[in-house]
Amino acid sequence: MSLTLSIARHELRRLFVSPLAWTLLAVSQLLTGILFAMSLTDLSLNPQRIGAYDGVSAIVGGGLFRFATVVLLLVVPLLTMRVFAEERKTGNIELLLSAPASLTAVVLGKFVGLMGYLTLLFALIAIMPLSLAFATPLDMGLLASGLIGLWLVMAAFCALGLFLSSLTREPTLAAVATLGALMLLWLFYAVSTMDWQPVVLGTALPLGEAARALSLIGHHDALLRGVFSSADLLYFLIFTLCFLALTVVRLDMDRH
Amino acid sequence: MESDLKLSAQGLVRDYAGRRAVNDIDIRLAGGEVLGLLGPNGAGKTTTLRMLAGTLAPSAGRILLAGHDMARAPRQAKRHLGYLPERPPVYDELTVDEYLAFCARLRGVERAKRGAAIERAKADCGLEDTGKRLIGNLSKGYQQRVGIAQAIVHRPDVLILDEPTAGLDPNQLRGIRELVGRLAESHSVIVSSHILSEIQAVAHRVMILHRGRVVLDEALADADAGNGVIDIGLRAGPDRATLAALAGVDAVEDLGDGRWRITATPGRDIRGSLAETAVHNGWHLVELTAHTPDLESRFADLTRSEHDTVAETS
Numbered sequence: 001m002s003l004t005l006s007i008a009r010h011e012l013r014r015l016f017v018s019p020l021a022w023t024l025l026a027v028s029q030l031l032t033g034i035l036f037a038m039s040l041t042d043l044s045l046n047p048q049r050i051g052a053y054d055g056v057s058a059i060v061g062g063g064l065f066r067f068a069t070v071v072l073l074l075v076v077p078l079l080t081m082r083v084f085a086e087e088r089k090t091g092n093i094e095l096l097l098s099a100p101a102s103l104t105a106v107v108l109g110k111f112v113g114l115m116g117y118l119t120l121l122f123a124l125i126a127i128m129p130l131s132l133a134f135a136t137p138l139d140m141g142l143l144a145s146g147l148i149g150l151w152l153v154m155a156a157f158c159a160l161g162l163f164l165s166s167l168t169r170e171p172t173l174a175a176v177a178t179l180g181a182l183m184l185l186w187l188f189y190a191v192s193t194m195d196w197q198p199v200v201l202g203t204a205l206p207l208g209e210a211a212r213a214l215s216l217i218g219h220h221d222a223l224l225r226g227v228f229s230s231a232d233l234l235y236f237l238i239f240t241l242c243f244l245a246l247t248v249v250r251l252d253m254d255r256h
Numbered sequence: 257m258e259s260d261l262k263l264s265a266q267g268l269v270r271d272y273a274g275r276r277a278v279n280d281i282d283i284r285l286a287g288g289e290v291l292g293l294l295g296p297n298g299a300g301k302t303t304t305l306r307m308l309a310g311t312l313a314p315s316a317g318r319i320l321l322a323g324h325d326m327a328r329a330p331r332q333a334k335r336h337l338g339y340l341p342e343r344p345p346v347y348d349e350l351t352v353d354e355y356l357a358f359c360a361r362l363r364g365v366e367r368a369k370r371g372a373a374i375e376r377a378k379a380d381c382g383l384e385d386t387g388k389r390l391i392g393n394l395s396k397g398y399q400q401r402v403g404i405a406q407a408i409v410h411r412p413d414v415l416i417l418d419e420p421t422a423g424l425d426p427n428q429l430r431g432i433r434e435l436v437g438r439l440a441e442s443h444s445v446i447v448s449s450h451i452l453s454e455i456q457a458v459a460h461r462v463m464i465l466h467r468g469r470v471v472l473d474e475a476l477a478d479a480d481a482g483n484g485v486i487d488i489g490l491r492a493g494p495d496r497a498t499l500a501a502l503a504g505v506d507a508v509e510d511l512g513d514g515r516w517r518i519t520a521t522p523g524r525d526i527r528g529s530l531a532e533t534a535v536h537n538g539w540h541l542v543e544l545t546a547h548t549p550d551l552e553s554r555f556a557d558l559t560r561s562e563h564d565t566v567a568e569t570s
Contacts, residue, residue, distance in 0.1 A: 002361075003361075003362065003364075006358065006361040007362070009358075010358045010361075010362075013350070013354065013358075014347060014350065017349045017350065018349055090345075091341055091342070091345055092345040092346070092347065093345075094309075094311050094339070094345050095345035095359070095362070097310070097311040098309045098310055098337065098339040098341075099334060099362045099363060100330075100331040100332070100335045100363065100364055101362065102331065255311065255312055
């Protein structure tokens, strides 16, 4: 446990002494900030959009969190590529492998370190809609559900990125693969929104339903709409744990 | 005896995709011993050391480190191990102090002892003045020292150094050699190199690897004493039979012009008695040269002959 924390602290320290981490924070803050300001401006110019069901929380908060997911799509690959792919390239992974730490502790440490960084990013994004509480009543339940969703998406992206990073020794390759995989998850969701039910052997296959059930974004969407169900929570938990476990297995294969 | 061994490996085998990189290697390392692992590039040195360090699983064979099995209890075994890989595993963006603090935590040095352990490792490696500097800004030699400091910060029983002197200038080279010598006082050390003189300078025992096999494993003192060859010049010399009859002489070769090459019986130093006999008999001694023990030519023979046969067959 203490080893995991040591590795996490080390990862965080390395992130924060590198310009990459600060630049990523700045860029994502700039992008989400602009979107936040734009949706506020839009709302103040067209107040009629606030209806019986969609309030400020849903329009501004929901929109912001959706956009934050897109930003994460770009940020997470750049973070995870450094972890195993780059360490393998520089040979620094030998340090971790020869240390009296289990591979699980190593992978968890890296994950916790990255999540520490992403949580800071998360907090900076969360402050924006929450700051509206000074001006207007907010639906805190809806925002909380959306924020939990955003954090879970971060964890899932991060786990997937770590796994893809452990597959290769080229950081750029890891980044591209992660970006591609995350984009695919996105596309998967698009399938679920299509009304497409191909008929095979006389049976209509519920492809849309299946895609929705499997798609990461689909589960996030439910949380953004304020529907907090344990099924969505479990989906993210299983997704994250699966890829972390696969990372451990992949690193162990390295030794063989 | 078994319990005195800090490290013992039996029957180590490692295959890479059908190619056998290491074939049936046994290594035994006693406390306070320095073992030099020597071999041409690609002989399997790094593979062997990585297996000993637990970063590579052997295809067959067993490794015991301070009594712990590397396969069954890797965490206990690795506690007794310090490892410097071929490339020092340092993070350019950290300072020396930050880096060593992380390594100490990683190696399980208790919080209370951590500061002292880091100071000691730095003092041992001559890094006292570089604690606040970024590793990326240090020279190659100093980065290498940081790599060694990382390996000794937790005072392991066994220290594995993979080519610690590669790519250093002569001054840095001497510094690292002295450092390894000092470390040998309190650790068992395995050093690898493809340069014989590096091994001769620091090791007590040498193990020559070639194409994944051990082709020589003996104490350096023995290797030095063996096969004493003496060139002697006698202006009024006797004939071959007289020389060959002298005590301790194995073989005599006539080099012409009154010079002889005498091979001594292994394990005996006959230079003194030879000179005395020559003076006593009035042979007019003009030259007496002992050849330096020729580990180098043996190294060349052991590692070349097989290479050539392979080159012919392939």
